[in-house]
Amino acid sequence: MPDKRRVERLENQILQTVGPLISHGLADPRLQLVTVTRIRLAPDLSVARVNWSSMGDPKERSKAAHGLEHARGHLQSAVAANLRTRTTPRLEFHYDESIEKAARISTILGDIARERLERNLGIREASLEDVRAIHTMYERWVEDDSCFGLVCPTREAVEKWIEEYCLVSDTDDGPVGFIHARRGVSKGNAVSPEGEEFVEVCDLYVLPASRGDGVGGRLLGAVLSAAEEDGVTAFQAFSGSRAQSAVMRFYERHGFRPWGVQFFRSGKST
Numbered sequence: 001m002p003d004k005r006r007v008e009r010l011e012n013q014i015l016q017t018v019g020p021l022i023s024h025g026l027a028d029p030r031l032q033l034v035t036v037t038r039i040r041l042a043p044d045l046s047v048a049r050v051n052w053s054s055m056g057d058p059k060e061r062s063k064a065a066h067g068l069e070h071a072r073g074h075l076q077s078a079v080a081a082n083l084r085t086r087t088t089p090r091l092e093f094h095y096d097e098s099i100e101k102a103a104r105i106s107t108i109l110g111d112i113a114r115e116r117l118e119r120n121l122g123i124r125e126a127s128l129e130d131v132r133a134i135h136t137m138y139e140r141w142v143e144d145d146s147c148f149g150l151v152c153p154t155r156e157a158v159e160k161w162i163e164e165y166c167l168v169s170d171t172d173d174g175p176v177g178f179i180h181a182r183r184g185v186s187k188g189n190a191v192s193p194e195g196e197e198f199v200e201v202c203d204l205y206v207l208p209a210s211r212g213d214g215v216g217g218r219l220l221g222a223v224l225s226a227a228e229e230d231g232v233t234a235f236q237a238f239s240g241s242r243a244q245s246a247v248m249r250f251y252e253r254h255g256f257r258p259w260g261v262q263f264f265r266s267g268k269s270t
Helices: 004-025 058-068 072-083 097-120 130-143 155-161 216-227 244-253
Strands: 035-040 049-054 090-095 122-125 165-171 175-185 197-206 234-237
Touching: 004 035, 004 049, 004 165, 035 058, 058 072, 058 244, 072 090, 072 122, 090 097, 090 216, 122 216, 130 155, 130 165, 130 175, 165 216, 175 216, 197 216
Parallel strands: 049 090, 197 234
Antiparallel strands: 035 049, 122 165, 165 175, 175 197
């Protein structure tokens, strides 16, 4: 029986041979999404089990399996040329379900975490008692340095937001985000006729630990719903974020469209 190190070396050689060939060395469209995940040699080295996975539905996986069988001879020859052993292990292809299972488990755990967050997450109108928390989060926002030219407002200014659209997001551990928007009347521009009433999203911030959990989307959705209940259906938003691509995707998911883009180039680090 071959020693463990030799078996591992041969398995790695086979993986390095068939992996690249299947991924981009064979002109077979059925194999474009196939990835070799593992090679396992039989104790007597007579058989090499080639575990593979593929993106796509069961129909696409079936096509990939037929493609692998069709390419067996070519792959077998390549392994024989690279191994240079007296006998070449016979390749057997097996679909690796562990990747798919792991993805399903990850999805399930993510759903559970989101459901738990939604149960514990509250969106409500801000009150004067929230001014301090909002101001503290804004200070954190400035410290993040995630926006160009962001300046923290005074607490007196934040107090005035309470009379406008100002919502906070609460969890069991306290506030994790806020949104501030105000009503305005258009003076006339390319997207809003003169006299049209609109709501402008001025500030939207979520603490780093809660980002990616849908908090910002829920805050924005709550403001849109509140404004629509007040009869306002036009909305605008401005962002000085350094991550403009992510911001654009965020607002587009909520029905916004970009209105002009301003660029800059500077030799200084910003």
